[in-house]
Amino acid sequence: xxxxxxxxxxxxxxxxxxxxxxxxxxxxxxxxxxxxxxxxxxxxxxxxxxxxxxxxxxxxxxxxxxxxxxxxxxxxxxxxxxxxxxxxxxxxxxxxxxxxxxxxxxxxxxxxxx
Numbered sequence: 642x643x644x645x646x647x648x649x650x651x652x653x654x655x656x657x658x659x660x661x662x663x664x665x666x667x668x669x670x671x672x673x674x675x676x677x678x679x680x681x682x683x684x685x686x687x688x689x690x691x692x693x694x695x696x697x698x699x700x701x702x703x704x705x706x707x708x709x710x711x712x713x714x715x716x717x718x719x720x721x722x723x724x725x726x727x728x729x730x731x732x733x734x735x736x737x738x739x740x741x742x743x744x745x746x747x748x749x750x751x752x753x754x755x
Contacts, residue, residue, distance in 0.1 A: 684732075709722040735748045
């Protein structure tokens with residue numbers, strides 16, 4: 642019933658940009674904290690960014706100043722704008738929704754390479 646569907650991943654060159662989208666259904670979206678995690682084989686899963694139900698954002702130090710998280714409660718959608726991408730940003734990016742329980746999307750691959 643609960644679905645988080647990511648889109649927008651792909652292959653970009655270092656210094657490029659991507660915007661990830663996550664469309665949610667089956668939850669009262671407006672009361673959930675939304676977030677983006679990323680996972681690379683051999684590395685710890687990392688919380689990239691969160692945004693509260695009222696739009697207050699938080700970022701990991703590794704992406705601060707380069708990534709922007711935003712949401713539209715009327716559209717049940719959260720975005721992650723990724724600028725100045727680096728090879729170390731390569732990962733599978735997962736959308737999450739959290740309010741007592743945490744729900745996860747299926748993930749979308751982001752590859753930064755020349």
